[in-house]
Amino acid sequence: MLPLVWMAMRTYAPYITFPVAVVVGAVGYHLEWFIRGTPKPREQKSILELREERKLEEQAGTDSTHVLSLKDRLEFAPRAALNRNRPHEESKSLS
Known part of the structure; x- marks a missing residue:
């Protein structure tokens, strides 16, 4: 009987x-x-929401129509990365 109880349990x-x-x-x-x-506890704002609010506050006092053109920005295509393997620039500077 005991094995039957253990099996059921x-x-x-x-x-x-x-x-x-x-x-x-x-x-x-x-x-x-x-x-x-x-x-x-009340739900707190996420880090992304806090960052967006801070960026909006920073932009509130500035004129958003004056921006740099893409040609003037150097962060998109640094010249060193594109001209790294071109030997003609090195030969001009050596001669």
Whole structure:
């Protein structure tokens, strides 16, 4: 009879332990919240939202119609990267 009980407990263990674990977890969560006595924290803004707000505040006092042209900006195509393997520039500087 005892092996039959052990087999039944092993077979139906997930059906018994899962609801018990849910109840114990819920009681523990509410008990901890009651002991702390603090309300749930408000959602904070993400880092991306804070960055966008800061950039908007920085742009508020400036005129957004005066921008550099793409030809004047050096960050898109640095000359050193494009002319790295061209020997004719080195030969001109050596001679």
